[in-house]
Amino acid sequence: MDTKQLDSEYIASTYTRFPLEIIKGKGALLTGADGKEYIDLGSGIAVNIFGAADSEWQAAVTKQLSAVQHTSNLYYTSPCAELAELLCRKTGMKKVFFSNSGAEANECAIKTARKFGNDEGRGRNRIITLKNSFHGRTIVTLAATGQETFHTDFGPFPEGFVYADPCIEGDLTKIAGEGGCIAVMIEPIQGEGGVNPLPAAFIEELRAVIEKYDLLLIVDEVQTGNGRTGKLYGYMHYGLQPDIVTTAKGLGGGLPIGAALLGERVAQVLTPGSHGSTFGGNPVCCAGALNILSRIDEKLLLSVGEKSAYIRSQLTGLPGVKSIAGIGLMLGIETVRPAKEVIAACLERGVLVLSAKTKVRLLPPLNITEDQLKKAVSILKEVIAE
Numbered sequence: 001m002d003t004k005q006l007d008s009e010y011i012a013s014t015y016t017r018f019p020l021e022i023i024k025g026k027g028a029l030l031t032g033a034d035g036k037e038y039i040d041l042g043s044g045i046a047v048n049i050f051g052a053a054d055s056e057w058q059a060a061v062t063k064q065l066s067a068v069q070h071t072s073n074l075y076y077t078s079p080c081a082e083l084a085e086l087l088c089r090k091t092g093m094k095k096v097f098f099s100n101s102g103a104e105a106n107e108c109a110i111k112t113a114r115k116f117g118n119d120e121g122r123g124r125n126r127i128i129t130l131k132n133s134f135h136g137r138t139i140v141t142l143a144a145t146g147q148e149t150f151h152t153d154f155g156p157f158p159e160g161f162v163y164a165d166p167c168i169e170g171d172l173t174k175i176a177g178e179g180g181c182i183a184v185m186i187e188p189i190q191g192e193g194g195v196n197p198l199p200a201a202f203i204e205e206l207r208a209v210i211e212k213y214d215l216l217l218i219v220d221e222v223q224t225g226n227g228r229t230g231k232l233y234g235y236m237h238y239g240l241q242p243d244i245v246t247t248a249k250g251l252g253g254g255l256p257i258g259a260a261l262l263g264e265r266v267a268q269v270l271t272p273g274s275h276g277s278t279f280g281g282n283p284v285c286c287a288g289a290l291n292i293l294s295r296i297d298e299k300l301l302l303s304v305g306e307k308s309a310y311i312r313s314q315l316t317g318l319p320g321v322k323s324i325a326g327i328g329l330m331l332g333i334e335t336v337r338p339a340k341e342v343i344a345a346c347l348e349r350g351v352l353v354l355s356a357k358t359k360v361r362l363l364p365p366l367n368i369t370e371d372q373l374k375k376a377v378s379i380l381k382e383v384i385a386e
Contacts, residue, residue, distance in 0.1 A: 003033070018347060025052030028368040030352070038347075039376040041364040042354045046191075046223050046330070049250040049292065051365035057253045057291050064287035072278065079286035086293050087261055090232055093245060094267035097260045098281035102222030102248035103136025105258035108275060109185070109218045109244045110140060112262065114160075116216065116269050117182035124182040127218075128175055131165045134192035135185065135220055144185060147193065166202040173205060176213045183216035183243075184209070188234030188327075191223040194357040195325050195332025203238050216243040216266065222258075223330065226250035227296040227366050230305040230328035237327065253292040257285040296366075304328045304366055307373055311362065314377050320384040325359070329366060332359035335384050345383040351376045360384075 001009070003021050021033040028051045030038045043049060050057060064079060071077055084096040097108050110127060117124045129135065133146040139157060142150050146163040162181070164172040175181070184206065190196040210217055217240065224234035225247040231237055233245060243265050248258035258280075262269070279285075308328050315321050315333060322334040335342055339355045346353050354361040360380075364373065 018343075018352075020347065020352075027051035027054070028365045028372050036350060038350050038352050039368075039372050039379075040352050041362050041368075041376055041380075042352050043250075043363050043365045044254065045354065046228055046249045046363045047252070048254050049226060049228070049366045050253060050295070051367060052254075054253065056295070057288055060291035061255065061284055061288045064284050067283075069284050070279070070282055073276065073281060077281070077283040077286070079283045079290055080281035083286045083290045083293070086290065087259060090293070091245065091261055092241075093261035093263050095262040095270075097262070097270060097275065097277075098286070099258040099260070099277045100256045100279050101136075101258045102220075102246065103138045103141045103258075104277065104280075105222065105246035105248055105260045106135045106141045106144065106185075106220060107138060108260035108270075109220075109246050110144065111275060112244060112260065112266050112269050113183040113185075113216050113218060115274065116266050119269065124180050126160050126162055126181045128162055128164050128172065128181055128184045128215075130186055130190070130198075131163045132190050132193035132196065133163075133185075133187055133220075134190070135187075136222075166198055169201060169205065172202070172209050176209045176215065181213065181215060183218050185218040185220060187220045187222075188224050188237065189229065189330055191330065191361075192356060194359055195330060195361055197325065197327055198238075203240070207240075218242065218244040218246070221245055221247045222249055223363075226292065227301055227304060228328055228330050228363070230301050230308065232296060232301070234327070251289045251292060252285050253288050255285040255288045257282070257289050300366060307364075307368070310373065311377055314381060315384075318381060318384060320386075326362075329362065329364055331362045332356050333362070333384075334359050337384060337386065342380075342383055345386070346380060349379050349383065351379045353380065 022030050023033050024031045028040045030040050087096050099105050114125050129144050129146050131146040135141040135144040143157040144161050162175055164175050219235045219242040221233045235242055243263045245261040251257055320336045325332045339358055339360045342360050343353055
């Protein structure tokens with residue numbers, strides 16, 4: 001059997017795959033089993049931020065892999081400790097809990113907020129999330145997700161989440177005023193919800209609500225983090241100071257890792273035995289993440305903004321483009337032509353793009369070259385205009 005047949009027979013039917021088997025790549029260029037080369041504007045859904053087979057990342061991972069691949073959290077390892085230090089130093093947070101994915105990082109954030117409320121004897125445990133949000137696919141993070149389409153099939157779902165509409169002025173204030181809330185959980189840009197940056201007016205309301213009702217602020221940076229928006233983390237565009245930040249995807253550069261960063265107020269909430277993860281802080285994954293994080297500097301972040309501006313300049317006002325949303329290299333394009341048709345036509349012409357709701361979503365490697373980006377955008381323009 002070939003790969004597609006094996007997949008069809010033995011893999012659980014949870015994914016609708018594109019008709020492409022990827023066998024290798026370098027940077028933003030991927031090669032299919034068909035022998036064709038593709039320009040990657042998806043980077044594994046915001047994971048491969050330095051593209052495929054990055055040589056520096058490979059060297060860091062291989063070096064650690066050749067030393068010890070796993071120890072468990074019963075022992076110390078330097079990649080884990082050094083990565084935590086670097087994350088805290090770059091964000092001002094105080095502690096880090098490592099896991100394997102964004103959903104797990106968000107589980108940790110939710111548990112920390114709830115334990116904070118219980119430890120303080122506050123009698124508050126509800127968490128406000130936003131309508132159209134997405135926080136993961138575990139039962140708890142599905143419950144936290146503010147989209148009814150995800151609240152089917154797997155019930156009963158855990159209680160304790162209430163959803164505010166970021167586009168309705170005063171909705172957050174009304175919900176917080178009902179009492180019982182301990183935290184607000186947001187994504188700076190709602191990625192799976194359609195690449196929607198939070199409105200400026202909502203951010204101002206959020207500041208006031210957090211202060212008035214003494215709420216924790218949890219910021220889900222699973223997709224927006226690690227340079228994707230032109231800042232190290234998306235909340236930095238808004239001048240917010242979170243109590244908990246979650247991150248994953250691009251942090252590992254292609255290896256599974258999640259992290260919950262804990263600020264001053266909650267730094268001591270988690271105690272021995274209160275939470276854990278067998279593979280969390282794995283030395284190989286942490287070695288890869290250390291390499292990635294150490295290379296996200298101001299020069300790279302500046303280039304993300306410049307590439308974003310180029311894409312916008314080429315697509316804004318183009319026949320067939322209704323709107324462009326997003327920040328940095330996390331963009332959603334609303335097209336006249338159905339997004340599925342645009343994606344299929346781009347694939348046929350050697351460009352890989354994604355979807356988010358009804359939009360075409362772009363999440364290219366942050367270091368995609370100027371020539372690669374120009375060629376890919378040129379093809380995308382042709383496809384949209386057809």
